Amino acid sequence: MPADLTQLKAVEQRLLWLSHWMIHHANHVRPKIDGIKVGGHQASSASMVSIMTALYFSALRPEDRVAVKPHASPVFHAIQYMMGNQTREKMENFRGFGGVQSYPSRTKDTCDVDFSTGSVGLGVAITSFASIIQDYIHAKSWGANAPMGRMVALVGDAELDEGNIYEALQEGWKNDLRNTWWIVDYNRQSLDGIVREGLFGRIEKIFDAFGWDVVRVKYGALQRAAFEEPGGEALRDWIDACPNQEYSALTFMGGAVWRKRLMDDLGDQGDVTALLERRSDDELAELMENLGGNCVATMADTFAAIDHDRPTCFLAYTIKGWGTPIAGHKDNHGGLMNSSQFTDWQTHMGIGTGEEWEPFAGVEDPVALRDFLSRVPFFARGTRRFRDNRLSVPAIAIDSARETSTQMAFGKILDDLSKGNSGLAARIVTTSPDVTGTTNLGPWGNRRKLFARTAQADAFIDHRIPSTAKWEFTPEGQHIELGIAEMNLMLLLGAAGLSHSLFGKRLIPIGTVYDPFVARGLDALNYACYQDARFLLVGTPSGVTLAPEGGAHQSVGTPLIGISQDGLAAFEPAFADELAVIMEWAFDYLQRDGEGDPDERTWLRDETGGSVYLRLTTNPIEQPGKRVDDSFRQGAIDGAYWLRKPGPNCDVVIAYQGAVAPEAIRAAGLIGENRRDVGVLAVTSADRLNAGWTAAQRARSRGHAGARSHAEALLSGLPPHCRIITVIDGHPATLSWLGSIAGHQTIPLGVEHFGQTGTIGDLYRHHGIDAEAIVEKVNGLTHGKDVSHRILAPIPGH
Template sequence: MTDDAARLKTVEQRLLWLSHWMIHHANHVRPKVDGIKVGGHQASSASMVSIITALYFSALRPEDRVAVKPHASPVFHAMQYLMGNLPREKMEAFRGFGGVQSYPSRTKDVDDVDFSTGSVGLGVAMTSFASLVQDYVAAKGWGGLERLGRMVALVGDAELDEGNVYETLQEGWKHDLRNVWWVIDYNRQSLDGIVREGLFGRIVKIFEAFGWDVVRVKYGALQRAAFLEPGGEKLRDWIDRCPNQEYSALTYMGGAKWRERLMEDLGDQGDVTALLDRRSDAELSALMETLGGNCVETLASVFAAVEHDRPTCFLAYTIKGWGTPIAGHKDNHGGLMTRDQFAGWQRHMGVPEGAEWEPMAGVQDPEGLSAFLARVPFFAEGPRRLGDARIAVPALPAPSDAVVSTQMAFGKILDRLARGDSTLAERLLTTSPDVTGTTGLGPWVNRRQLFARTPRADAFATHRIPSTAKWAFAPEGQHLELGIAEMNLFLLLGAAGLSHSLFGKRLLPVGTVYDPFVNRGLDALNYACYQDARFMIVGTPSGVTLAPEGGAHQSVGTPLIGMSQDGLAAFEPAFADELAVIMAWAFDYMQRDGEGDPDERTWLRDETGGSVYLRLTTKPLEQPGQRVDDAFRQGAIDGAYWLRRPGPNCSIVIAYQGAVADEAIAAAGMIGEVRRDIGVLAVTSADRLNAGWTAAQRARARGVTAARAHVETLLEPLPRECTLVTVIDGHPATLSWLGSVAGHRTLAHGVEHFGQTGTIGDLYRHYGLDRYALANSVSALTEGRRAARWSTAPSD
């Protein structure tokens, strides 16, 4: 073994110890408050320790980015601790408040996490989209990317059960993916059992079909040496034929059982017997259990041999729990070493009592190891979080159409940006899962083209065939077209939304999707927000207003998703001028990175920034005319403004959000025939209104008695007996809470059940969203339902 290989082996053993001690300390040493197991996945960490050692301490360079297998989080943190990048108190508080996280987190951990992981399979897929974004940035000639990095995923074999992984493989093939490594921890055990025989043979064929190189790392150095001895080929054949369950069980039982089984199957009293007899039980265990993925020397050599940029999958055979007393046991995924097991293992690892947290405990040559660590390339440049300057956002004029939908207005605003040469327009990256033209992005793409590393002509344009879509592919293109997979959409938005941090160049990603299909990608949307990626997602068309499409294409719950999703400011404007104001604010908001002190005007933490969700519609509305007053502009951003300001004796307020604006305004006119003082509240963001209100309540509970949210300021002048009528083309709970702000009776209109086909008028009447239903609900309050004043209009 070379000196560097010996150093890698020492690092491996140090990481194995520190990761397992951290877990043991959290479960068996640290005082328990809740009386439940803390957990920490000792066995899953052990199977990854050699892979992480070989990668970080031999193969990787600072420009490389890694998504660490969630259950290997303790090894990652142990590595940062060994390198002096993590204080001991964070390790001691593992899975505790303020300690290192259960799974690597860009936002919650203090060490240098590239990609958050935890939702199975998403961190894996994220690396592919990060590579596409790296190629996109490199193609633009902005500078700063002298060396392209590899995007590396450390993958648990059970993660390959996730469908999003295969959606990503297909998308990568379409975009000529490169500079991606996936290293599969093939320990053949999952939470509930052993991986079925032959499965990975089929998985390998899938990788190869999509143009990946597959490198099998099956045998460790000890095994390869044994295979060269007389009888070695027979041993190798036995290993290849042994079922996964048998191999795991024999590993758990140890050297004597290995010998017994091998003698039963291969004991010819000749060369194989001699091969076994030359080894003690402990040496035989080491031979059989040090597979390629548990052999740091083998892994370092395999990684170093890959010099091309083709996507590569390393199938690294490992033992789950390798090097510990629970290795191979089928229950070890969530299991922990007992106190007695751990005490014996501590003696085996040569760590003195009282020195458990010492980074160099038991190391024979600490100075030599320190010198080795100091020259590891990956850590040479320190923390690798990059940054980029904020981009100025010019005013975005609203379209001048007298009648227009918000979806059409969105497309016109982007088209106007596309015509100019602003830095904002230059840094926009748009994407859509095969609904580019039907969500308003067509004009933008016609002007800004689709992205590809190598130009591809539009055959229709070449042959002069008329088409509204003039879509050529070029390196300067700014649109990444995706297939019909919303998980991929949100993963790409997440990767592009981290470009400033990963690659030092800020992008402003904008994705469009049919609003009901936000639900399809919800896990990836949550994942992107958890990483604090910055993007704009436009869900359009939305609600039962998409009437002819029926319930399968109509969205009901997405407004509540917008309200509940952390890191995402959700808006649903009704008019084009609202949308223009909100988009200009959003492009700036996506770039903010402040401390998060609340704005005492709204009690929103706007300085932290975040991503933005726009819920838009195809329903054309008559526009209110030019509005430039500050109350309107600021109200549209803060979440609401008075479209019709109430008087001192107001008895009814109609509060609407989105496409039903015309019905709400008409209902106010109808009610105004019998009730003089009617207010109309235009809600652009129930999300921001609600967030500010709850934040102000928390502030008052802390003694900040003057805290007042924007919605409280808006509703404060209303008499207590005033009734709020809320209406939205979505779940009524989105706005029904408004009555709780100041104790007003509330009549909530919305959609609670799957829609059906019909005209907009049909569906609005069916769900009680039309002007007659709104007016009659008010009339029924005082006169009874039979005395309702307004008759339902005939069908459209």
Template sequence: MTALAPNHLKTIEQRLLWLSHWMIHNANHIRPKVDGIKVGGHQASSASMVSIMTALYFSALRPEDRVAVKPHASPIFHAMQYLMGNQTREKMENFRGFHGVQSYPSRTKDIDDVDFSTGSVGLGVAVTSFASLVQDYITAKAWGEDVTLGRMVALVGDAELDEGNIYEALQEGWKNDLRNTWWIIDYNRQSLDGVVREGLFKRIEQIFDAFGWDVVKVKYGALQRAAFEEPGGDKLRDWIDNCPNQLYSALTFMGGAVWRQRLMDALGDQGDVTALIEARSDDELADLMENLGGNCVQTMAETFAAIDHDRPVCFLAYTIKGWGTPIAGHKDNHGGLMNKSQMAEWQKHMGVAEGEEWEKFATVADPDALQAALDRVPFFAKGRRRYEDATLTVPQIELSSDREISTQMAFGKILDDLSKGDSDLAERIVTMSPDVTGTTNLGPWVNRRKLFARKEQADTFINEKIPSTAKWEFTPTGQHIELGIAEMNLFLLLGAAGLSHSLFGKRVIPIGTVYDPFVARGLDALNYACYQDARFMIVGTPSGVTLAPEGGAHQSIGTPLIGMSQDGLASFEPAFADELAVIMQWAFDYLQRDGEGDPDERTWLRDETGGSVYLRLTTNPIEQPGKRVDEDFRQGAIDGAYWLRKPGPNCDVVIAYQGAVAPEAIKAAGMIAEGRRDVGVLAVTSADRLNAGWTAAQRARARGNAEAESHIESLLADLPRDCKMVTVIDGHPATLSWLGSVVGHQTVPLGVEHFGQTGTIADLYQHFGIDARSIVEKVQGLTPGRQMLHRVAG
């Protein structure tokens, strides 16, 4: 298959420009309004990208390439897919409406072939570099040698380069010998609030160059380059090069006559350049001055075709924001829209007859020839590029211990046990961590499975015979990717690796570890990864004020609430090693599921859809309960809770706990039980799953299914109505406070609401009122007249 002829590229460019802008206009000015607010759609930001995207998709790309489209260019993307038959008119007419094409490209919500979701600016840019790293990781393995290398491409708004996560990704790319990555910058020099600062891109070019990127400046279109060859053309080029951004934008908006006046004022007494200007009509002069490189489809196609290496490339494509439309260049055009009269005039200019606004080939002289050309476009030749890979069998994971052990240590031991085996699952696990590999218990795994690099790198300490517990040997077969201290990079890499089965047809099982409080530092990227339906396991450890000596800076409080609120992420906080083993065995299967999502009527959770998993673990070794084999325990640990101590028929107190405070809850129950034999202890492993199931069951009942009952409702159903409940967690008390609402039990939620401080665990548990004695005191407050503390004192 060959590249399209320039005339076809120009025709496609104009069709995409019209269809994208008509879609936005229809949503804002024609479709009935019900909310009374602007629908929006970023016409100007789309227009500046249309030539770039036409040249990229219809000339440069191949099916193995992957693209992250800048958020505000989504109308161009949808118009392109509509032209190719991959998007429906119904959804185009419902742009930004319910079940219409999305505001920003979405892998999960759009029907067209979106490679990477975008929307939170900067993240779609950075994820392409990590997708390239994942591609290198896969093709370095024996099981990935048949993958065809593709380019990972980001279409970047120039204002997106204000985002710090982009520069974090640049540094990580340099460390990992990044290749096969293109970032194409739409340099229209206008952002939401103004015009990009003069001289900024000289600095940005230097940054890209310092990190080993090939920087390709695409400043002049074919018309301009031809004019520069005319007598006086060098003077015109010098004027363009020295014209400030704001002035160039303002002159573009004002049009050809003003261009002529300003150029004649500046250059008109210099002979040959005067003739160059006067040889063109006002419209021709405007076309010339607005023919920047990024607005010239021919120039962009030639520029892309000239790249003959796999080094990362930054294309700095000069464009006019709103190019080709009446609002081109105006400083307010970012969120501005053509009004009805402007659109009517522009429709005449574009040659689109009334009633043919949605016609794909309106204005096309030879539709059959254009369709034949579209049928030859290599990128679209294989159809929808969503791949699959076989589900990996999960080996039996058993971990029970009578000794004291922390969940963090248990996690490391489970991975170490897997590393000793030869299962397909172990072969596909890839771990990663932002410079906390050793302190999050990945060390044993890394020692056995090594670190990944495309080229062998020996461990100097080993070569020099210096004793060390860590063996930092880099090899193409390695299964750990070590990152710098940047949690955004961690979650972006998890997101890219978690899409490997779909992007590259090879499944990997990504596991990332991070200090639990710093989940919040990468939260935007975590949400972004989940929004794409990436599949990964994130282990936040150490967590809570149980990390006592580290103080408030390293003690997490709100992360359980993050785990509950984050869509696409099943959150767990096991207290014991055997719980963790059960949960991880289930999780490795859950990460690979892709079912229809019908609710399980036992829990009302939609587990068949699968998703990612978050484990909140701790460093505090606690005494283990011994070997447990009963099914209520195993299934309860997965579903979110089980009775560690079943309540008796006359139970008037239940202690519900999650995570590291298990010993305190158990001890408190023992103290209370001296006066109350029927006290219950509810072991919560996932407030997230309990709450999700409860909410879903309530919805089902509201819709007429009277039999719907969630797991937590089943557990609490037999409790007397006057039973009291105390909940306790090493985190925010709201995590479990809702349990009293399930059946209607009076509840006292205990937890941590304020920044921690240094001290011993006992000091901090007492300070925050989550130790055994404080729990007993709260129970006493719930039951006037019962003097339990007197009975247990001493």
């Protein structure tokens, strides 16, 4: 055996042991606190050991990036431990507080994780979008010197049931995908059973249709050698014909059962009998379990044979639980070796008592192995987390003297940026799932062009046919046009939002989507935020403001998504000047990477930075005119400001968020005829108000007696008897908590049910969020009347 192959085999066995010992220690050795199984997927790790050994210690280079199959996390941590990048303390605390994570995490693990995984399917798909972003960067003059690597996903075969994978395949084909490897751990077992027979034959056709090379890695070196012996062809035919479930069951039962079954099926054919008799029961079991994905030499040779940049899917046949007593059992997905099984297996692996955590225990030649590890290319440059300089943000202003919508204002701000030559504008990349024009990205795309690795002509331009969409595809383009799948939008934003760390080149990604369809990509949005990707997500139009389109195009719960989503600062400005202030702040916020000390003015941890979500509308409303006061600007960023300050005897405050501003303002005017001290609170971000308030409460409980949030400062002067009417074109719970800040009675108005077609006025009246409904609610409270029936009053004529 060549020297390097000897060392690869030694690494493989060390990873098999360390990954399984870590799981066993967590479940059977570490003291139990709550009596609940810790878990850790020993069998799913075992099936990946040979693949990951060949990949990390032979095939990969430092510029390559890997998304590890979630259930192979213990193998990944074992790799990092062997290479000195992970501590024993954290390994001993696997799946414990502060220990190595259940699934690889960019933000929670301290070692070199490229992509977080855990929500199956998403880690697979993001590699294709990372490759597209790598091509995007490399096509630009400022990114041409960036290293080009392969984006690799280690895929569980059951993950191929996830629909988002096939959406990603289609998008990759559209964008001429390259430098992407997906390595499928084809152990043919999932959580609840055996993968359906012949499924991958159909999946293979799908990959082929989208331009991927498919490489089947079915037989290991031992099997291929046996096939060359007399009788070997009959053995291979038997293996090919054996059903998945039967092969798994025979694997679990072992060599003697293998022998009997092969003799029963193949009969006494002379050559076959001799082939079997040349091997002991253990050797026969080793032969039958030597599938391609469990043979480190075969996997290393297979990876080394790829000499092109076409996207490639490796179908690596494996045994789930390979090399352990639970190999092949259909219940082994979440099952663990018991203490008796593990003790016997420890003896089989040659690990002495007390040596369990030693990285090189049981190795015949530790000096040679250390020398080999010191020369592994992938680890040669240390941790591969890059940085890029922060970009200066130009002043952003907009004419707010005329009637406009926040969606139109957003498009105008980007169009103004597109006309300039700022460094920020050069790094902006926009994207949208087939709604570029209707979310007001059209002017930006026309001016900054669309991205493609090779230039593509626009027939309408060539034939001089008038069109508002002058879509020229070019490597210099700064807009990536996606198909209609919102999941792909969020995955692309996640990949682009990590570009500074993955590729050392900062991008400012901006994605637009119809606001009601944010929820269609919510899993991938959460995944992107979990990785601390940085992007600007624009949901528009929102609420019931696209009234003629009906309930399917009206969003109700998205403000609550904005409040609840970690890593995402959500805003819903009403006016264009608010939007300009927020976007100028957001472009800087996306780039921050501070330690997280709270700002004691708001108790928000703004220095850590994050992503931003803007909820905008198509409803044009009258603008307030030019405003220059600092309290307005700072309030718009912090989450709220007084549009009309309450007087000392204020008994009613109207707090609104978003496009219902005119209704709130008009209601305040009508109410103010009898109550001069009425206040109007303009909320631009219920998310930031709420986050600051809860953070200040935590700070006070920890001894910061003077901690006070922005929301508390705003409401501190209100008399106790004052009532707060909240109104939003969205779920009323978004603002209903405001009364809890200082104990004021709060009456929340908003949208709780699916809408229908009509005018905006029709629907505002229907849901009770128009000025008249606000006034009626206030009057009803004053006179003790119940006017809740107005909230669901039918539209006349419907």
